[in-house]
Amino acid sequence: MLNFNARRLALALPVAALSAALLGAVPATAAGEFPTKRITMLVGYPPGGTADRTARVLGEMMGKDLGQPVIVENKSGASQTIAGTALLAAEPDGHTMLVVAEIDFVSAVVTAKGLAYKLSDFKTVCGTATTPYLGLVVKADSRFKTVDDVVAEAKAKPGSLSWGTAGLGTGHFWTMELFRREAGVEILHVPYQGGGPAITALLGGQVDLMGGSYALWRPQLQAGKVRVLLIQGPNRLADLPGIPSYKDKGWLPALKQGWMRVLVSKRTPDAVVERLSKSCELIKTDAHAQKILRDGGAEPLFFSAAEATKLAQEDENEIIPLAKTAQMQ
Structure with missing residues (x-):
């Protein structure tokens, strides 16, 4: 059974307030009116890591496109679930987003006991930065x-x-x-x-x-x-061609890559999510953003909301059975 002591911090946040946020009315923000103020991009890890770097690259790129500053805010702890709680407690109008290291986040949410939310409480904006x-x-x-x-x-x-x-x-x-x-x-x-x-x-x-x-x-x-x-994956890496893969060893590859997903509350209007996703897609052509991510060991790919949601489901399907036999103490 999971025993994430740090995660208790997330569970200790006002559950009633979060529940009210989850059940509240959907805002009437229209894509033509969005954004109307600065955007906050939450990260569940301290500055300096891949998730933080990805958020800052996306924030700079998307801020220019959207015409409003995107401010990165680090809310570390409890395997990113504190940041998840903060996102769902914010107004669901697209002005607050969350960048997660996907496998860590899926793992934390699907295996946690007593967490005030589930994965279905989020909508996907995009996926990017694989490693x-x-x-x-x-x-x-x-x-x-x-x-x-x-x-x-x-x-x-x-x-x-x-x-x-x-x-x-x-x-x-x-x-x-x-x-x-x-x-x-x-x-x-x-x-x-x-x-x-x-x-x-x-x-x-x-x-x-x-x-x-x-x-x-x-x-x-x-x-x-x-x-x-x-x-860990089925294939060798171009950067490390002499290193064997799981497939070379005759082992079963799983959770082959880490990647970043951008999330908003599920109550965020679809038109706003589409606008954010279109802005995120600029990673495909922004040479400056691509260089920063590649220099950090990540590949700046773009996954649409549908593609990223499918990938997240695949990760979940691998993690749940693995967790049943894992050393989770």
Whole structure:
């Protein structure tokens, strides 16, 4: 069962106020009148990460297109559910949006107990900024040179190897769970309060193994501080052609990439959502925005609302059965 202590902060927010917001009347904002003031783009993580970077890139690009400033506001904690609560408590007129690291957010919402909302309380504006998952990362000077080295020691000494993550239910956590499942090994889970502290722990030798998004690890790879031993998806990466994939190992790929989704309240008028989506689509042609995201290890793709909703459902379908056997304590 989930035991996200931090998430209690989100649950402690006034449930009555949120319930009232969820049940309130739909605003009469028309696309021709939108936007009428500055737009707030919420992010459920601290500044500096992929979600924050994506929000700032989108905010600058969309602000120019919409003719109003887009201000990024970081509301960290509880696997982005605090930010989700803040979005649903705001006026559902399109002037407040939320950028989420999708797998982390879906995981938090579908596995949480007592959360005041569900995924159906949101509408999708668009999806963007994909980044593949690295299935196994070690320090550059680690004794482990291959995946088989890790599996052999883990089987010989069950529970002796430690794996650092950015916390329960994050993409990094599911990378560990997928490795455990496919390799058939027991590994000690060591959760941290975010990807940064987990990386510090790996580099300092406090944990043996990690995984996570390519965007997270790219600076460490470029600095020669870590080595990648496995790609979580079915295919090798063009940037890391010598690293085997799950498919190469005969393992079942799942949750193959991280990506960002832009959300609004489900009560936001469709015409406003369409206007926001059209603005978000400029990522396909904005060379400046594309460069910033690519420099951070993300691919600036665009998914329509329908496409992004379908992808989110696929993630949910993979996470729910995986959570039933995961080390969620």
